[in-house]
Amino acid sequence: MIKLTIKDLRLFFKDKRSMLLSFALPIALITLFALAFGGAGQGKKDTKISMQVSDLDQTPSSASAMQVLDSLKNVELLKMPLEKAQENIKKGDQACVLVIHKGFSDSLTAGKELPLELQYDEAQEIQVGLLQQSLIPTIAMLPFNIGNPKAVMRNRFDKMVPGASDTVKQNIQHKSDGLFDAITMGEMQSDGNDNAGAGLFGGDIKMTKLVAAEKDNSLGLVQAVAGTAVMMLLFSVVGIGAGILDEKQEGTLKRLLYTPMNPIKILFGKMISANVISIFQLVVMFLFASLVFGLDIYSHLSGLIITIVATAFACSAFGVFLASFAKSRQQVQGLSTLIILVMSAIGGSMMPIFFMPAFMQKIAVISVNFWSIQSFYDIFWRNLPITSGTFLSRILVLLLIGTILNSLAVVLFRKNILKLS
């Protein structure tokens, strides 16, 4: 088995095309995506972004506020208990939660600052930023739509001009009350999305990072490195797996069967070499990202190693499985290109999954890319410890995918490859 592995490694490193596919091409793509993701998030106003809301106030006013938020065209509102919402963020399933704290109704009536808090995952800052564009004007206009604008104005004026005399205050108050009377009579009606008062009346939300990165790893960089590395790894391991079919075609597989070696060890040898090459490829990708783009890999070394090993295991199993499933290299190439591109698209290799529609985000779980990329996010962004249930569950899924695909490959190898040789 070890001899087979060493032979495969030798063949791999002598094959210039494999080297190009495994190292040069992904490095070029990482560079491209890393540069391109600098402007990520722009032009995405039409994307519907999901936002969790936890109503701790439980009053008619807070319910009305949620109704207003629910009417936003580009926001999908998910009502959620706070603990569950926070758990979702920590898992990376959701970007944020808007917490309507107790006292919301009283503050609204008194025209005081609203006790609203947006707890969010720093890893999904782009999504939260997009959300804020819709959220801040809407919240700023809440007193006009469901509250007491006159009281708001009074409080604002007190804050803006703390030393003004009572006469001045009463005079301005009188004028502003008249202005709001005119608004409520329909001269400046708002539909809830009107941003007219946003600049003047604030719309402040307390922002709290529920999950935050310790170091300055940019989202675009992590996305570029993890997304591209996993996608390209899939392409290269399929090439390694398809080596079984080359061996069959060239007669070396048959010759291996003449030897006293157990036939299934031929497949195991291929699996081991695919794993070793996959690990090596991922290590090179992340070292490159660290050296050239400053990705901080050293603060997360243990998590990175675990994720690389699990990703390599799942991806190499995918390559070997596909080769055992197909009957010729041409068939593998056709199938793999299609499957890998689809998996990469839905799994978040080509763009962060939160840019995708909700149903796409749900089906992303069928992709190896999704579990791997999310694990890399767990390490570099969510700063989850390697003992975290969320991180470990993703690693477990990757290992499970690898085990299932390897087992299927063994069955298919006996059925297809050995039978035909």
Add this chain to the structure above:
Amino acid sequence: MIAIKDLRKSYNSHEALKGISFNIKEGEFYGLLGPNGAGKTTTISIMSSILTPDSGEVLINGNNIYTHPNESKRIIGVVPQEIALYNELTAEENLWFWGGLYDVPKIELKKRIDEVLTLFGLSERRKDKVSTYSGGMKRRINIAAALLHQPRIVFMDEPTVGIDPQSRNLIFEVIEKLHSNGMTIVYTTHYMEEAERFCDRIGIIDNGQIIAEGTLDELRKSSSAKETIVITFNNLNDDKVQKIQSFWKDCNHTDDKIYFYTSDLKTELSKIISQCSDAGADIHNIEIKKVNLETVFLSLTGKQLRD
């Protein structure tokens, strides 16, 4: 050494082997001849235990190869029909790999690699990738890779297909040396001259059956193949041809030649010459074609070996 008993193998509805049986003695050079699709490679594959027969058994040294596959595989070397080598590895790397699969100790394997490279005249090219080799050189390494574990039995499946005369002669020398050292060799080939040159005994296989078996002399005697006397005439015309054909029915006429077929060349030759003279035909040349494996094969199967 090798006992093949009533081997049967079918692929879907096609019956590739229809009950083949033969025995090979230790140190014997056994040739398996047959046209394409006759069942030679299927037989070799079953004997190498990479293909399971539907029924029948193969005993190597008394051991059933399916109940004792590893014992059998360790004493068998197989030279496959195709050049089964890793083109991107050097000759030496290939030999290290293939020899290593038989658990030959490293020091011993290194010695054997040096020996086979010298034997096949490739020592100087040992560090070159196989992809840079000529067809003949690849064939030589293909054979060398099967000898590293010093097998007692070697199956050679058409080992000299498509090679240059220099490589062919070198391979012949090696094969003869292996045989003289007592190695049991099972050899399939399309080339009659190779079978005639090497084989102690020959089995002729056609349509999944052994239709004849024996030494070359035994096959000649047992077949209905006749020797041919080819006489070229100076003044042959229809009248003379008619006269000759009237006394010798078993003959063919083309241009200025008449082919006379006989199973008793010694007594019939002078009679044919005398009657040709009586017919007024002026003999220019006489050529005698003795019965060879090609004619035996043709008479037995009705096919050329390369059909």
